[in-house]
Amino acid sequence: MGGNIRIDFKRILCPTDLSPESDEVLRYAIDLALEYEAKLFVCHCVRSSPPADESRLERIKRLIAERISDYISQFRATALDWESVVTIGEPADVIAREADEREVDLIVMRTRHRPYAAPLGSTAETVSRTTLCPVALFW
Numbered sequence: 001m002g003g004n005i006r007i008d009f010k011r012i013l014c015p016t017d018l019s020p021e022s023d024e025v026l027r028y029a030i031d032l033a034l035e036y037e038a039k040l041f042v043c044h045c046v047r048s049s050p051p052a053d054e055s056r057l058e059r060i061k062r063l064i065a066e067r068i069s070d071y072i073s074q075f076r077a078t079a080l081d082w083e084s085v086v087t088i089g090e091p092a093d094v095i096a097r098e099a100d101e102r103e104v105d106l107i108v109m110r111t112r113h114r115p116y117a118a119p120l121g122s123t124a125e126t127v128s129r130t131t132l133c134p135v136a137l138f139w
């Protein structure tokens with residue numbers, strides 16, 4: 001055996017709910033994407049109720065772009081290849097579908113640990129069980 005093996009991530013998916021806690025995880029995802037020169041997909045899921053119109057989805061895309069821009073300018077990183085994915089649906093279903101369709105190598109997401117419910121937050125639990133790629137979870 002022996003030798004060093006480097007895992008190579010080319011496509012990373014980072015779901016966000018645009019909360020400060022998700023922003024912390026987004027920074028980890030950006031750092032990983034920069035380190036591995038990977039494409040970063042930042043995903044936000046809008047539940048279908050109330051109905052989401054195109055202007056709401058565009059506002060969300062702008063918020064994501066602002067957060068990424070703030071972080072990149074703060075650390076003078078300019079080589080980030082990224083794309084926002086804003087779609088309607090239940091978060092666990094959307095995250096798993098996007099990971100599969102975009103052939104991501106890693107999902108970087110937060111979990112809301114609830115000690116008396118699922119061992120992980122319910123979305124993180126579902127995503128971890130339904131995707132084929134590794135899931136890095138942050139509390």
